[in-house]
Structures are given as C-alpha cells and as structure tokens.
Amino acid sequence: MLHLRILSPAALSDDILEVLESDDAVTGLVAMRGVALRPPGDLITAQIPREAANPLVATLREMRVHQLGSIELEPVGTWLSRSGFDAEVRTPGSSSDAVVWAEVAQRAYDESELNWTYLSFLTLATVIASIAIVTDSQILTVGAMVLGPEFGPIAALGVALVRRRFVLLQLALRTLVAGFVVAIGLTIVLALMARGLGWITLEQVTGPRPSTHFIYTPDKWSFIVAVIAGGAGVLSITSSKSIGLAGVFISVTTVPAAGNIALGVAFWNGSTVWGSVAQLLVNVAGMAIAGWATLQIQQTLWSRVSPRRLSRPRRMR
Template identity: 60%
Template structure:
C-alpha cells in the first residue's frame, strides 16, 4: 500500500479528485481545502494499492500537478482497512511484484548523483581493495566490494535504457566513470607511496596470490555471475526489498579489479593491468545489460498482468483472510 499526499492549486483540485475517485485501487481519499501554502491551494491525501499506483500517478502527471504542486509517494508498512484490502485484492498482480516507475526513477537519479559522498566511498573502497590485494586477503576484498557504491549508477543505466531517458544515462555513465577514476587515481598514488617507502614490493603485486587471483583472471563465469547478480540487484531495488543487495555487492568484482589496475600501473606490472581491465569491463557490461534486460522483462510482463488478473478474479474468489 502507498500513501499519496498531493499539494495542488485550487483550480486543479476537482480534476485531481476526479482521477482518484475514478480509480478502483484508491481508498482513504480526503481533501483539505486551503491547507496548502506553497503552492496556494489544497492538500489531497489518498491510499493506493502499490500494484495500481502507476496509472494513478501518470494520470496526475498528465494534469500537470507535479509542475504546479507536488505529489509525495510514501510506502505504508502497516495498515488496517477493509476497503484497502479489497482494493489490493482487485488490483492487477501482486504488491511485491509491482514496479512503481516514479519510485524507481527517483532512486535512479539520486543514486547517480556525483557528489563528495559517492566519490569518497569509491575512493575508500578502492583503497581497501588495494590493501586486500597486497595482503592477499579475501575478507578485505569482500569489505571493499560491499563498501563500493557503484551499483546505483549501474542500475540507473538500465532504467535509462528501458525508460528512454538520455539525460539519466549520461548522468549515470559520468558518475560511474569519474567515480572509478577517482578511486583508481587515489590507489595509484597510494601504491607509488608504498613503493617509495618500501611497504609494498613488486613481488606483492605479481607474486602468487591464491586468494585474490580471480581479480585479474576473468572468464565466462565472471560474466555469468555479473548477469545473475545484477538481475537480483534490480529486483531488490524495484521491489523495495534491499536485503538482497549485500549479496549482489559481494558477488561482482568491480572495485577490486579497479584497484588492481592502479597497483599494476604503479609497479609497471602491465599483465595485471590488462587482466584487471578485462575483468572490470566484463563485469560492468554484464551488470548493465542484465539490469536493462530485467527491467524490460518486468515492464513487458507487468503490461500483460491486468487483463489476466481480471480473468482470474472472475473465475475464483480472492484468496486471503481480510481484516476483521
């Protein structure tokens, strides 16, 4: 269930109410006349079943509410309402499967913003990955992979391709490239400093590293894991079930590969550089393509759900225990 709070100019209020009253998925509709100061007008609140939210939000956007006022969409974790239960039962598909495109789009833009926080996390993650390579420590590799924030813009690339948003694609690609360059530059400088002070030797970089050799030796399994992990990550994002994201971060070797490129360059170990660049490119490509394919499949499947759902409802009663 989602809660809508709409600040709307008074001259649009009746049109907004007509849209909400005409949607079977909407319950708990209320209007507070004159309650909005900016913009001057009214405040309308309503509850809407998550799986029926997209057409309602698009209809409100069609009225221009978002240009002159505001539409706030918030998840409702706990609720008790027989009308709301009936609205969810009648809505197409299942709530857990519903993709609210406005929610996904907003998150994609937010996660793709190039700011000091994103850049700092990328630098710190890459530095930790560099230390993991020197120490041949798989635990530190995992830590660096979890710390890295790169999945946000990678997922945004898929959203941009599916929704045909060129601006979002450019923002996400810029953030991804500049973030990796910042992390790699910092690790390169740290590698040169370690070489000068004698803390890191050439043998530490090119010697036998059984626990971290996968960082610079890409193969078909690297691509397959990247595809599966990205698909799982996109599902976590679109369903608002972020618990699976940690597993996604741990599964794909992006930040450690970038760190190995920097250390290899610092010590002129070019075979390390080429192998790690191949690993990085393979993983990023696999994740971007898988993210796009997952979102495209979700959109295609969801577009066919409403008619099928209505047919099923006609044949059998709604399964589930309504609130007393």
C-alpha cells in the first residue's frame, strides 16, 4: 500500500478529486482546503495499492500537477483497513511485483549523483580490494564487493534506456566513469606509497593468487554471472521486497577489478592491468544489459496490466 500526498493549486483540486474518486483503487481519500501555503492551495491525501500507482501518476502528470504543485508517494509499512484490502483485491497484479516507475526513476537519479559520499565509498572499497589481492583474501574481496556503491548507476543505465531519460543516462555514465577513475587513481597513489615503504612487492602482485586470480581472468562465466546478478539486482530495487541486493554485490567483481588495475599500474604490470580492465568492462556491460532487459520486460508486462485495470467498471459516484 502507498500513501499518496498531493499539494494542489485550488483551481486543480476539483479535477484531481474527480480522478481519485472515480478510481476503485483509491481509498482513505481526504481533501483539506486552503491549508497549503507554499505553493498556496489544497492538500489531498489517499491510499492506493502499489499496482495502481502508475496510471494515477500518469494522469496527474498529464494534468501538470507535478509542475504546479507536488505529488508524493510513500510506502505504508503497516496498515489495517478493510476498504484498503478490498482495493488491493480489486486491482489486477501483485503488490510485490508492481513497478512504480516514479519511485524507480527517483531512486535512479539519487544513486547516480556524483557526490563525496559515492566517491568515498567507492575509493574505500577499491583500497580494501587491493589489500585483498595482496593478501589473497577472499573475505576481504567479498567485503570490498559489498561496500562498493557502483550498482546504483549501473542500474540507472537500464532505467534511462527503458524510460528514455537521456539526462539520467548521462548522469549515470559520468558517475560510473568518474567514480572509477578517482577510486583507481587514489588507490594507485596509496599503492605507490606502500611499495616505497616495502609493504607490497612485485611478487605479491604478480605471483600465484589461487583465491583471487579470477579478478583478472575474465571468461564466459564472468559475463553470465554479471547478467544474472544484474537481473536480480533490478528486480530487488523495483519490487517492494529488496532481498537480492546483497547477493548481487558479492557476485560481481567490478570493485576488485578496479583494485587490481591500481596495483598493476603501480607496479607497471600490463597483463594485470588489461586483464582487470576486461573483467571490469565485462561485469559492467553484463549488469547493464541485464538491467535494461529486466526493466523492458517489466514495462511490457505492466503496460498490459494497466488497461485491464482501467477497463474494470467504476463505482458510481
């Protein structure tokens, strides 16, 4: 169940209420006239099932409510309502499967922002990955994978392509490229310092590493795992049950590959660098393609559910 909150100019409120009152999925409808100060107007609230959100939001956007006022959607964690339960039963589709595109797009924009927090997490994850490679530690490798924030902008690439948000596409690409450039660059500096202090030797970088050799040796399985993980990750961020993201983070080796690139550059080892670059590109490409395909399938399926919902008879006003 979602809580719908609308700040509406007074001139639009009657039209908005007519739309909401005529929809079987809407319950708990409340209108408070003249309470909004900025922008001046009315406050309208309601409860709707997740699977009913997209057509309603699309209608409200056509009315320019988002430009003249605001539209907010918030998940309701616990609710007790007979009318709300009946509304969910009447609305085709499953709440857990429903993709609320406004929510997905907002999250994609938020996680594609190139900011200090993103760069800090990615750099720290890359540094930990480089230490994991030197010590040949699987535990540290997994820790670096979980810490890395790169899946957000990778998933945003798929959202941008499916929803035709080309500004989002530019933001996600910029964040991915700039983030890895900064993280690898800073890790190179730290690796050179460690080399100068004698903490890391060439043998540790180029010698046998049975636990972490997969980081710089991509193969068909690297791409297959990236595709599966990308699809699972997108399902987690678009559904109401985000249970698969941890598995995504520890399935792909984007951050460890970045750490290995930094070590290879610091010790001028070309085979290490190019193998890791290939691993990084394979993983990013696999997740991006899977994310796009998963979102495209979801959009196709939900575009068929919406007409079924709209074709149902409305209650009499």
